[in-house]
Amino acid sequence: MKLKRVTAMAMTAVLALGMLAGCGKSDSEDTAKSDSGSKDTKQEAEGDVTTITYWGWDTNWYEPMFEKFMEENPDIKIEATNVAYSDYFTKIQQAIASGSELPTMVQQSCTLIANYKELGVFEDLTSDPYNVDPNIFFDFIKDRAMTEDGQLIGIEQSVSPSAIAYKRDLAKEYFGTDDPEELAALFQSTDDYITKGKEVNEKSGGDAYLFHSSGAVAEWLYFADSTELQTGDTVNFTEKMTPVMDTLVKMRDNKVVDTFENGTPQANATYADDKHLFYPCPNWAISYYIKANDPDGEGNWGLMMPATGGYSCGGCSVGITNTSTDAQKDAAWRFLKWAFLEQGGVDTAKEATDYYVPTKEFYEDASYASGADPFFAGQDVGGFLYGEIAQSIVIPTPSIYDQTVIDIRDLLANAVMSDSSLDTKALIDKGLEECANRITDSDVKVK
Incomplete structure (x- = not known):
């Protein structure tokens, strides 16, 4: 090319x-x-x-x-x-x-x-x-x-090993445990997030959500998927994005995810509230999002393995x-x-x-990354991220269209929450239209 x-x-x-x-x-x-x-x-x-x-x-x-x-x-x-x-x-x-x-x-x-x-x-x-x-x-x-x-x-x-962070008090309230291994056992598939997220919303009278932002969930699911974005001269947009959008639609329809736009001040304020439980969490988000936005939350946070396995974000x-x-x-x-x-x-x-x-x-040297983190109730966050999580990560081959498709992903993640009539097919069609406008190389096929 x-x-x-x-x-x-x-x-x-x-x-x-x-x-x-x-x-x-x-x-x-x-x-x-x-x-x-x-x-x-x-x-x-x-x-x-x-x-x-x-x-x-x-x-x-x-x-x-x-x-x-x-x-x-x-x-x-x-x-x-x-x-x-x-x-x-x-x-x-x-x-x-x-x-x-x-x-x-x-x-x-x-x-x-x-x-x-x-x-x-x-x-x-x-x-x-x-x-x-x-x-x-x-x-x-x-x-x-x-x-x-x-x-x-x-x-x-x-390195950017990533997992799921959670609020321990809310995990105990809704799931009966704040132990990371016990919680991971409850969430073995993306369907489990939907089923249990719906239960959280219903039990709270519609006040609480499992996740705060569709953008954060989309970022996690996208980077956790090892599907190659590009093979030869073909950009596999539909194959790569369909599982992400399908899960987001189900989460939206079952009140599993709230409507905050990821990274905004309003979304960041949810880290300190009692209405949102789980947060997709790259290692850098611990400092930039969790500790920065919940300064009084020491001892109330935990980190668990996602159902998708560990992933790299950033x-x-x-x-x-x-x-x-x-x-x-x-x-x-x-x-x-x-x-x-x-x-x-x-x-x-x-x-x-x-x-x-x-x-x-x-x-x-175990002391380099491992050690009890008081903010996470003494959990060995470093040992978990740079040991178990990092060893489970698989990333696809980089493509020159990575950033283009990520930008489209973010647009779709916002669209799914702003328009409840959009189903997975409509979202993928919308994404393909965006691809046609942004990926203009005549030698490249987008499907």
Whole structure:
């Protein structure tokens, strides 16, 4: 497929972007600003100091990481430019098209990783002088940033194992237990969520719902499904999306899911109420959603295995641009090694940002991820997420249409709640219409 078509499609997808795919949000993600000095001196070695650049939206990660790294490595200066997530890929494309300077290090979102692979501007981290062996990373994630010809264009910032979080007091009230294993035994299929969710709503007199948002449920079900979105030149939209929409329709009709739009202030307020029980929960949502929105909820939360099994939701990798100088590449590699492969950077990410690296060897020390979490009533959340959940994850092959279809998924998840007349077929038909408008490559068939 020609790069021109790929990048044009991806620009359309990014402009319609709905959700930040789990790399961590920041208060400044909607405002592009420069934290750097003169662009004329940006990627140049100044005396004994090599200056490298980074574009990113996740200030919560890069600010403490860069600060600590530069403290330990005074011969390297990292200048960061904060770019809104929704503008990021377009900005990279524009720089390439105009021949402008690219940053030394690029943040690559997982839902556009296939598009980044098409750009041809990244160092292969499996080759000299990097020689990264992808097998050192979790199996489910080790190939995500790898091209078809075996080039590794980035290292994952973190892993995003995901489960179902729940409120213990409400679980006891409606199901008679707050034990995560006992609850998981009650929910063995998506039909169980519908049956028991209906019982919750009826028992509460219509006040309580099992889930707060169709968007959150759609995100979970979509990422938990290992169906390939694309095979050859065919986008399998109907096959991929039908189970998601079918479940949402049943949940809507049986009062299992409430009408809040995922991620809005109104939806976030439900984390502290007594009317919503279950929340699809990537690891990053524990800090960004649960603890942030229910500060008085310590001891009242639990985490359980979904009926679908563990799944991955969100994630980013960081790559080095091949347009950088040798000195810049070397400095960037020193940072990547420190951040993802060395104890100092790994500990900094954990302590400062609650990010856990994809490098398996660090999990051999049980204290790295495991330990009782008081907010979750002493449950070993890390051991569960990075042990049992991470080992059960299977992710499909990335597609250049991932973000496009995710945007359509989110539109449909809102539509199913706003129009009760829409059944699964109508929703899929609506989605196919959107696909026809957004996926315009004549070589690609959408079915």
